[in-house]
Amino acid sequence: MALRDIEKKRLMLYDFAMKQLESDELCSDKDRENIEELSDEFRIGKCEMRIFNNGRDEQSKQGRVLRFYDSGIADGRSRIRREVTEDGSLNAIYTYQKAGEPEWNEEEQLLIDEFNRLFFLNKIRIRMRRLLSDATFKDASTGMPNIRYATRNMAMLINQGRISEYAAILFNIRGMNDINSQVGQDMGTSIMVRYANMLGECLRRDELETIVRIGGDNFFIICKKDRVSHIAELLEGVIIPYGKSAGDRIVVSACAGIYMIGGDVKAVHEIMNAVSSTCNIAHFVYKVPVLYYDEKLIQLMHKARRVESDFENAVQDNEFHVFYQPKVSLKDYRLVGAEALCRWIKDDNVISPASFIPVLEKSKRICSLDFYMLENVCRDIRRWIDDGIKAVPVSVNFSRRHLNNADIVKDIIDVIDQYNVPHDLIEIEVTETSTESDFMQLKRMVVGLKEQGISTAVDDFGTGYSSLSMIKNLPFKVLKIDKSFLSKENANFKYDNIMMKHVIGMATELDMECIAEGVETMDNVKLLMNNKCYLAQGYLFDKPLIKMEFEKRMITSVYSI
Numbered sequence: 001m002a003l004r005d006i007e008k009k010r011l012m013l014y015d016f017a018m019k020q021l022e023s024d025e026l027c028s029d030k031d032r033e034n035i036e037e038l039s040d041e042f043r044i045g046k047c048e049m050r051i052f053n054n055g056r057d058e059q060s061k062q063g064r065v066l067r068f069y070d071s072g073i074a075d076g077r078s079r080i081r082r083e084v085t086e087d088g089s090l091n092a093i094y095t096y097q098k099a100g101e102p103e104w105n106e107e108e109q110l111l112i113d114e115f116n117r118l119f120f121l122n123k124i125r126i127r128m129r130r131l132l133s134d135a136t137f138k139d140a141s142t143g144m145p146n147i148r149y150a151t152r153n154m155a156m157l158i159n160q161g162r163i164s165e166y167a168a169i170l171f172n173i174r175g176m177n178d179i180n181s182q183v184g185q186d187m188g189t190s191i192m193v194r195y196a197n198m199l200g201e202c203l204r205r206d207e208l209e210t211i212v213r214i215g216g217d218n219f220f221i222i223c224k225k226d227r228v229s230h231i232a233e234l235l236e237g238v239i240i241p242y243g244k245s246a247g248d249r250i251v252v253s254a255c256a257g258i259y260m261i262g263g264d265v266k267a268v269h270e271i272m273n274a275v276s277s278t279c280n281i282a283h284f285v286y287k288v289p290v291l292y293y294d295e296k297l298i299q300l301m302h303k304a305r306r307v308e309s310d311f312e313n314a315v316q317d318n319e320f321h322v323f324y325q326p327k328v329s330l331k332d333y334r335l336v337g338a339e340a341l342c343r344w345i346k347d348d349n350v351i352s353p354a355s356f357i358p359v360l361e362k363s364k365r366i367c368s369l370d371f372y373m374l375e376n377v378c379r380d381i382r383r384w385i386d387d388g389i390k391a392v393p394v395s396v397n398f399s400r401r402h403l404n405n406a407d408i409v410k411d412i413i414d415v416i417d418q419y420n421v422p423h424d425l426i427e428i429e430v431t432e433t434s435t436e437s438d439f440m441q442l443k444r445m446v447v448g449l450k451e452q453g454i455s456t457a458v459d460d461f462g463t464g465y466s467s468l469s470m471i472k473n474l475p476f477k478v479l480k481i482d483k484s485f486l487s488k489e490n491a492n493f494k495y496d497n498i499m500m501k502h503v504i505g506m507a508t509e510l511d512m513e514c515i516a517e518g519v520e521t522m523d524n525v526k527l528l529m530n531n532k533c534y535l536a537q538g539y540l541f542d543k544p545l546i547k548m549e550f551e552k553r554m555i556t557s558v559y560s561i
Contacts, residue, residue: 137152255283
């Protein structure tokens with residue numbers, strides 16, 4: 001090959017390299033055009049890159065192929081190969097000679113190898129940058145963008161002064177554990193991603209709008225404000241098909257907080273704080289699918305923060321008080337027990353449980369309060385016994401937050417035994433649960449307490465989703481019927497009473513006691529008696545009483561109705 005011809009081809013390679021440095025595409029039409037310009041001088045028939053996990057995959061050709069150029073007349077036997085191994089994966093680039101053309105001589109082979117090296121280095125650079133970007137900005141298990149990606153976009157919008165055009169939405173998919181139990185973990189993940197993608201279809205493709213996975217079944221959306229109403233509709237529930245059968249469909253819904261971002265926002269953390277607090281309040285306080293951040297909510301959040309900051313001092317200063325609501329036998333109107341209810345009295349003002357219990361439920365502070373209540377109840381019972389008062393059993397509410405405590409049974413028994421209280425004078429109330437993991441932990445707790453002679457009750461029966469399963473499979477002593485079953489204002493009053501009748505009958509056959517909450521009228525009493533429920537608590541008999549008043553009630557014992 002003439003010296004001038006070699007230099008000409010080297011200059012062509014140099015020009016090719018400069019064009020490649022301007023590219024950020026892993027495989028594009030521009031690559032084909034650039035290689036096509038070289039194909040006549042270098043007799044290139046095809047150029048491709050193959051990515052293999054290992055050498056064995058290369059031999060079996062089980063790899064990803066990126067084809068940059070193919071003239072259709074490549075000689076499969078005549079090729080030059082360059083490779084590099086990174087993190088155990090093999091990347092190789094192949095350049096094939098055109099079929100029917102003279103074979104490359106030694107100098108041409110060196111030039112083709114140089115072409116491979118220049119081309120390969122650029123493609124590896126692009127690929128590594130994309131892998132780094134994926135590791136930084138994508139969720140590993142779903143391939144969706146992650147919160148870092150949304151954070152970067154929001155920071156960009158703040159810097160551009162455009163953030164007030166957007167809304168932020170944080171949502172949690174409801175009942176994801178139930179979905180996984182029903183269809184399996186892999187299909188559950190697929191359903192979750194399909195739901196997220198359905199929400200993502202509401203977003204513009206040419207904007208900084210995006211939906212990202214934060215982790216678990218939690219997602220975040222940044223979108224233009226005019227998209228919010230449509231997204232909110234989908235958050236309240238949609239049908240997602242899955243599987244191969246036409247009947248394989250499931251309703252998926254979410255609990256979400258929505259923040260129409262204001263123009264005074266200066267930092268991303270302000271957006272995240274607002275939307276996460278709104279989502280928590282939607283879930284724990286209002287129990288609604290969608291809640292918007294507004295002035296009323298800001299005030300509620302301030303109150304919640306005050307509750308959290310004041311809690312420890314309130315415990316130390318004994319601001320939490322036990323009120324006792326009597327339980328009455330409907331057969332003879334005799335006092336047979338009580339439920340311990342928490343009241344927070346601060347500066348002579350009674351703080352409603354509705355304003356602090358949901359806040360404490362978000363953290364383990366509720367667990368501290370439950371044990372505070374148990375200890376105070378045990379202290380009171382011990383004193384009543386010592387004073388010769390015939391004490392009645394008292395039930396104490398325990399949050400589901402305790403289910404993660406492997407020593408919960410021991411911790412409860414330790415408190416009771418510390419005050420030498422007979423085990424049959426304490427009852428633990430727990431609310432319904434719907435997840436399999438919670439169910440198994442609840443079973444461990446209920447069985448463990450039964451073995452120690454401590455009875456347990458299902459609180460607020462009828463407001464959850466797994467009542468029948470729970471009372472069938474767990475050794476509860478008491479079933480508490482929610483007050484909504486007694487209200488004629490309830491649209492389903494007729495049907496609820498039919499269900500109540502059969503549930504009471506089933507519970508009785510399972511040797512469980514039934515007690516109705518919220519009894520306020522003699523009509524309620526008649527309804528319960530007709531359905532063979534003989535225990536009740538409610539304002540017809542007594543409101544929650546302070547300790548001294550309850551002591552007097554225990555002494556008088558019988559109600560005059």
